[in-house]
Amino acid sequence: MKKLQYGILSTASIVERFVRAVQSTTHSDVAAIASRSLQKAQAHAQKLQIDKAYGTYQELFNDPKIDIIYIATPNEHHYQDIKNALNQKKHVLCEKPFTLTSQQAREVFQLAQEKQCFLMEAQKSVFLPTTLAIKNYIQTQELGPLLQIDISSSYTGRHPEGHWMNQPHQGGALIPSGSYTIEYLNFIMDQPADHYHAHYTQMTTKAIDEVSLNLKYGNVLAHSFISVKTNTKNTATFFFEKGYIDVFEFWKARGYTVHHWETNTKTHYPLPVDYEMMYEVDHLYECLKEKRLTSPIMSPQATLTCIEMVEAIQKSASI
Numbered sequence: 001m002k003k004l005q006y007g008i009l010s011t012a013s014i015v016e017r018f019v020r021a022v023q024s025t026t027h028s029d030v031a032a033i034a035s036r037s038l039q040k041a042q043a044h045a046q047k048l049q050i051d052k053a054y055g056t057y058q059e060l061f062n063d064p065k066i067d068i069i070y071i072a073t074p075n076e077h078h079y080q081d082i083k084n085a086l087n088q089k090k091h092v093l094c095e096k097p098f099t100l101t102s103q104q105a106r107e108v109f110q111l112a113q114e115k116q117c118f119l120m121e122a123q124k125s126v127f128l129p130t131t132l133a134i135k136n137y138i139q140t141q142e143l144g145p146l147l148q149i150d151i152s153s154s155y156t157g158r159h160p161e162g163h164w165m166n167q168p169h170q171g172g173a174l175i176p177s178g179s180y181t182i183e184y185l186n187f188i189m190d191q192p193a194d195h196y197h198a199h200y201t202q203m204t205t206k207a208i209d210e211v212s213l214n215l216k217y218g219n220v221l222a223h224s225f226i227s228v229k230t231n232t233k234n235t236a237t238f239f240f241e242k243g244y245i246d247v248f249e250f251w252k253a254r255g256y257t258v259h260h261w262e263t264n265t266k267t268h269y270p271l272p273v274d275y276e277m278m279y280e281v282d283h284l285y286e287c288l289k290e291k292r293l294t295s296p297i298m299s300p301q302a303t304l305t306c307i308e309m310v311e312a313i314q315k316s317a318s319i
């Protein structure tokens with residue numbers, strides 16, 4: 001297959017990390033970037049060594065050289081941006097959270113089928129070598145059966161008041177970041193949670209700023225704090241019969257530490273990588289090579305299950 005040509009939608013802060021990840025591969029490249037401002041697009045194109053810069057999003061959708069659009073716009077725009085890209089017959093990788101409602105997600109996955117285009121939520125956590133290593137410990141029972149999971153993630157002080165990430169319908173802790181925890185756990189456990197419930201607090205804008213999630217996967221209980229107000233350990237801990245494994249910053253993990261109860265010893269296994277998004281970029285290339293329209297890992301169902309959970313929690317918070 002020829003090199004995959006990406007078009008980047010927006011000059012969001014996440015864009016540089018994604019572009020560097022694509023550029024670090026041998027199979028994909030970034031051909032163009034679009035912004036609502038030509039000046040911003042040109043500045044980013046120069047900084048990130050991208051050939052073309054567009055001052056409108058539509059020009060990117062229309063560019064015949066672009067195979068796939070990476071969407072990194074505010075969360076409430078994802079739905080319309082996905083539709084705009086698909087309607088120009090572009091494959092799409094859309095940043096998490098995929099869409100704000102499950103109805104929107106169903107609609108765009110249906111449209112992708114109609115247009116015969118690939119569509120996937122950008123959920124890098126499920127493609128990381130560390131994630132696969134943890135899943136392997138669970139499946140092989142090398143440390144005995146998995147008994148419990150304790151997981152926390154915090155993203156404090158990232159956005160000033162007034163930033164769209166503080167708006168209740170598209171910001172806070174749950175909507176932007178809940179998918180890291182939920183999709184990561186559902187992937188690791190090979191099934192969606194059988195039961196879950198949540199407690200939360202809200203900021204003055206009414207956006208959920210901290211959520212405490214209790215989930216049940218068969219006989220395994222999991223607890224997760226997701227916060228934009230309290231710094232947490234940002235660690236996922238998997239408790240097994242013979243020890244436990246710590247994963248620091250599980251959503252972009254670069255290794256893990258195994259603790260053995262019996263010998264009271266620990267071993268760190270580093271898995272360094274320059275750009276952690278390259279694993280999802282590799283996966284996407286493989287999917288397109290195999291002419292798939294959806295990912296078998298970050299599947300439409302995986303995305304829908306997560307959005308439905310977030311919707312249920314939001315409903316209980318009257319958002």
Ligand SMILES: NC(=O)c1ccc[n+]([C@@H]2O[C@H](COP(=O)([O-])OP(=O)(O)OC[C@H]3O[C@@H](n4cnc5c(N)ncnc54)[C@H](OP(=O)(O)O)[C@@H]3O)[C@@H](O)[C@H]2O)c1
Pocket residue numbers: 010011012013014015034035036037040071072073074075077095096097122124164176
């Ligand atoms: N996977 C990850 O690791 C990760 C990490 C962080 C964020 N994200 C996701 O990536 C997306 C972008 O997040 P971010 O924090 O990087 O965004 P950001 O820095 O706030 O940038 C958002 C961009 O969207 C464009 N935009 C279009 N309409 C806009 C509007 N009405 N108001 C503001 N901006 C508008 C702007 O680009 P132009 O001005 O160039 O048009 C802006 O730069 C979100 O969906 C977020 O959840 C993912």
